[in-house]
Amino acid sequence: MSDRRKFVKFSLLSSAAILAGKNLFAKTNTTIALLPVPVKNEPIVISTWDFGKEANAGAWEVLKRGGRALDAVEAGVKIPEADPDNQSVGLGGRPDRDGRVTLDACIMDENSKCGSLACLEHVVHAISVARMVMEKTPHVMLVGDGATQFALENGFKKEKLLTPKSEREWKEWLKTNKYAPKNNIENELPGGIKNHDTIGMVAMDNNGNLSGACTTSGMAYKMHGRVGDSPIIGAGLYVDNEVGAATSTGVGEEVIRIVGSHLVVELMRQGMEPEEACKKAVERIVTRNPEQAKTVQVGFLALSKSGKFGAYALQKGFTYAVRSGGEEKIYDAKHVYP
Ligand code: ASP
16 A cells, blocks of 8 residues: 555544544554544533423433434423323324314424424324434425325324313313414413413534424414424524524414524524524514514524523513533523513
8 A cells, every 4th residue: 555545544544533533542642642532512402491391301311321412302302292281292282173183393403404294193203203204205394194194104103192181171162262263362261271382492412413303283273284383494493503503482473484493593603692593583573563473472492503592582481491411490581572
């Protein structure tokens, strides 16, 4: 082998070792010990709402053992998806006005690969179906019967998602609301019950890679076939591994109109901190239609490539959960309206 070829081979081996997180020569060869030892990042996961805490705990199990952010966000959001008492996600989710529980979800990794589905029925773990769309099909998004068919053909179990509690509440709603579709009925449910929420989660692993997941049963008592922001890449979730990741919750129609999560990431690319970027996105909704903005809730959550995080909402009450090595905490997001 010529000297040049030996050098090229040596360089490639060294680079490969560094990329794999190893420094082959650090102990044995003082000349080559100058090669940089890769820095390990502090993993972190953040999620929407108080119930993000349990979801974060699931994600943390993956992150703390050096797992991939993509695996962490999937494992994390599967926890509220499987919880029958969580009436805004997966099993037990509130149905549409026809009494059908339809799920929206999407997932995105550090290579900008993404998978999504909308109006999925009978399958608890929408997020895993979304991941399968990403990994096993040439497509990004499947909807309705096609999404359900894809899930069932690929081994997901057919289950009844409408729990007795959600069914009872829906029948009560039918009595007074006479089957009328409304855009935002969050504040109209008896007893102050909120009719929508979503688990949106973004995480960074110890290789500094970002991923995100977003899953919901959407707005309660929506028209059958209605799709919110949560499964729309760029609206409900966006990940750019060079810049950061963002996700949203609230009235999806408002988020779609400004392609909210993509906007937050682009604002971070321009140099804004996560909270400032979320605030600007929320203010975009206000500028677009101030009267409407006063009556609805939207919240954004963001994580930057440097591990900083922040959130902002239209209304008071949007909380988010953070889990890292040194912290496990629920924060109240700042908001536009009192
Ligand atoms: N964004 C969801 C939707 O519009 C609902 C929510 O997060 O509250 O379907």
